[in-house]
Amino acid sequence: MTTDTSTTTNYHHGNLRQELLELAEKHLINSGIAELSLRALAREIGVSQTAPYRHFKDKNALLAALATEGFRRFFIICEESENEPRADLSLLLFGLSYVKFAKLHTEMFHLMFGPVLQPRSDYPELFAAGREAIYKVRAGVERGFKTDVIRQLDDVASMAHTVWAAVHGVATLMLDHGDTYGYHRDLDLQAEKSLRMMIAGLCTDPTEISQLPQAKPAV
Structure with missing residues (x-):
């Protein structure tokens, strides 16, 4: 009875949503999302099987959050x-931050950019977060135009998406094909080399980026 009262109190204080997210992330890391269900999470937390539906209409809504x-x-x-x-x-x-995040939160990275939560327009908060991410790249490209550091090869949106595609490719290769991508070399160093070469191709003076100090390791 004491445990039930405590759980109910936690629920009424609005903690259940956060508990569900934290537990779902543990399952995501340890066993993936195939067997994940709101009812199973409810049983594990110790609340009624219908309680999670007050916060998430279904499993995908939880994953989107x-x-x-x-x-x-x-x-x-x-x-x-x-x-x-x-x-x-x-x-x-x-780019290095992207790679770092992918390494630190690999399962989350795959969830964020994988095919499970499609179409993104069904999940407004997730859709907005994705737009904010690409806007960060756009801001960098625009700043490069204004300071004459980046060549204007196309419109800002096209160039920003090209940068993102290249960065995502590096991160994905590191995660999924590290043995062949690095060819037994240090993967962090290879990632930085790849990103430097990609960005050098966009620069008005490609030699300048080679003179920049080596960035911090991605771990």
């Missing part, structure tokens, strides 16, 4: 790149 939390963490890691005044180094740091 979890992925949105992933973007929040990613934005924190990105702060250094946003505070860097030089556009080419800012884009490099963004």
Whole structure:
């Protein structure tokens, strides 16, 4: 009876939603999402099987909230790149932050960018978080245009999506094909080399980025 009262109190204080997210993340990390269900989480937490539906209409709504939390963490890691005044180094740091996040939160990364939560327009908060991420890249590209550091090869949106595609490719190769991507070399170093070469191709003076100091390791 004491345990039930405590659980009920936690629920009425609005903690159940957070408990569900935290437990769902543990399951995501340890066993994936295939067997995840709101009812199973409710049993594990010790509340009624209908209680989670007060916060999430279904399993995918819970996963969308979890992925949105992933973007929040990613934005924190990105702060250094946003505070860097030089556009080419800012884009490099963004790419390294992306790789760092993918390594630290691999399962979350796959959830955020994988096919499970499609179409994104069904999940407004997640959709907004994704737009905020690409806007960070756009801001770096625009800054590069204004300071004449980045060549204007196309419109801002197209170039920002190209940068994101390249960065995502590096992160995905590291996670899924590290043995062949790095060819037995240090993966963090290979990732930085790849990102430097990609960004150098966008610079008005490609030699300048090679002279920038080596960035901090992605771990």
